[in-house]
Amino acid sequence: MGPLHGIKVVEFAGLGPVPFCGMVFSDLGAEVVQINRPATAPELNLFAAHKNIPNRGRQLIALDIRSPEGRETALRLVDQADVLIEGFRPGVMERLGFGPEVCHARNPRLIYGRMTGWGQTGPLAQTAGHDINYLAISGALHAIGRADGGPTPPLNLIADYGGGAMLLAVGILAALVEARRSGQGQVVDAAMTDGSALLMAAIYSLKAMGQWVDERESNFLDGGAHFYDTYQCADGKWLAVGPIEPHFYQILLQGCGITDPDPRQQWRAKSWPGMKEQLRAAFRTKTRAEWCAQFEDTDACVTPVLSLEEAPNHHHNRARQTFVEVDGLIQPAPAPRFSRTPAEIQSAPATPVKASDIWLSEWGFSTDEIKRIEFT
Numbered sequence: 001m002g003p004l005h006g007i008k009v010v011e012f013a014g015l016g017p018v019p020f021c022g023m024v025f026s027d028l029g030a031e032v033v034q035i036n037r038p039a040t041a042p043e044l045n046l047f048a049a050h051k052n053i054p055n056r057g058r059q060l061i062a063l064d065i066r067s068p069e070g071r072e073t074a075l076r077l078v079d080q081a082d083v084l085i086e087g088f089r090p091g092v093m094e095r096l097g098f099g100p101e102v103c104h105a106r107n108p109r110l111i112y113g114r115m116t117g118w119g120q121t122g123p124l125a126q127t128a129g130h131d132i133n134y135l136a137i138s139g140a141l142h143a144i145g146r147a148d149g150g151p152t153p154p155l156n157l158i159a160d161y162g163g164g165a166m167l168l169a170v171g172i173l174a175a176l177v178e179a180r181r182s183g184q185g186q187v188v189d190a191a192m193t194d195g196s197a198l199l200m201a202a203i204y205s206l207k208a209m210g211q212w213v214d215e216r217e218s219n220f221l222d223g224g225a226h227f228y229d230t231y232q233c234a235d236g237k238w239l240a241v242g243p244i245e246p247h248f249y250q251i252l253l254q255g256c257g258i259t260d261p262d263p264r265q266q267w268r269a270k271s272w273p274g275m276k277e278q279l280r281a282a283f284r285t286k287t288r289a290e291w292c293a294q295f296e297d298t299d300a301c302v303t304p305v306l307s308l309e310e311a312p313n314h315h316h317n318r319a320r321q322t323f324v325e326v327d328g329l330i331q332p333a334p335a336p337r338f339s340r341t342p343a344e345i346q347s348a349p350a351t352p353v354k355a356s357d358i359w360l361s362e363w364g365f366s367t368d369e370i371k372r373i374e375f376t
Contacts, residue, residue: 008081009026009030009084011035023057028343029343032059036062037063049350055349059359066096076363084113104185116190119193134196139197140158146217147217159192162199163197163199226279233288251299251300
């Protein structure tokens with residue numbers, strides 16, 4: 001019985017941020033119904049369905065929404081929903097007959113969440129793109145990477161998921177709160193370009209204060225500083241080092257056997273290259289495990305850089321159950337934690353795209369109507 005128990009969400013199936021947002025809503029207790037196309041196209045088998053973690057916790061239905069019957073069934077689901085989420089290019093949902101005007105005419109309280117890369121308006125609104133493109137025009141991609149190696153794609157975590165899915169979820173939740181007061185739904189226009197830019201607010205602040213150089217690997221958070229970087233150990237494995245505060249920094253230096261003639265040099269950029277070489281040499285003298293054993297109970301801010309295989313077995317992650325196993329599949333657990341209405345994984349990723357009579361009846365379909373619906 002998570003905090004969103006009782007909220008009904010209709011998700012038009014897609015890739016990237018939309019299914020991730022649907023997963024978050026499901027983990028938080030909402031009932032999420034994902035509308036899929038009939039599984040006839042080969043591209044629909046791009047992922048093994050039973051291992052597609054962002055698709056966990058769903059009710060699935062396959063509908064030909066271009067047919068009158070499929071369209072009406074989908075609209076019946078929208079009639080019962082509190083939230084709709086979609087990730088098509090601007091205008092596609094309108095052409096399919098599921099635009100906001102149509103849906104709000106039937107369900108005025110509906111929160112209509114729209115997830116795109118460029119937004120519903122603007123010169124690039126109809127242009128194709130991916131996380132790296134949206135990140136590029138926000139200023140964020142330029143700031144990530146080594147000075148001599150060019151910008152580094154930070155997976156697709158920032159635009160797709162941080163600036164996209166998570167801010168879509170925040171916008172929808174805010175609109176749900178407002179709808180309780182007004183009784184009216186609205187459209188939430190979530191653009192990954194906007195969200196990526198918003199995530200850069202603190203960096204733009206530092207730039208405005210004269211504390212950020214607009215060049216990669218030149219600042220204290222981008223690998224320029226010796227006290228905020230990664231270092232390779234004797235066994236080839238890596239450590240993340242980040243003691244920003246001076247008293248934490250002193251613990252790091254002491255642990256590495258480095259005597260800084262003037263601790264105030266920590267924040268003087270001219271001293272960073274030389275200090276970085278000293279730290280590199282120090283960390284190469286022991287294995288990662290040895291350094292972790294030395295620093296773990298200190299405030300030196302030193303942690304192992306774990307692989308995807310290693311992370312679920314780290315003792316802190318095990319203690320907090322940060323990763324869980326569902327039907328043999330290791331996956332991240334729901335987050336954040338709630339004291340009274342805990343989030344939980346409602347079900348493993350479903351394999352067949354077939355609806356259940358039980359949930360359809362709970363969404364207002366009669367037995368005769370359920371029998372007439374073609375699911376696959």
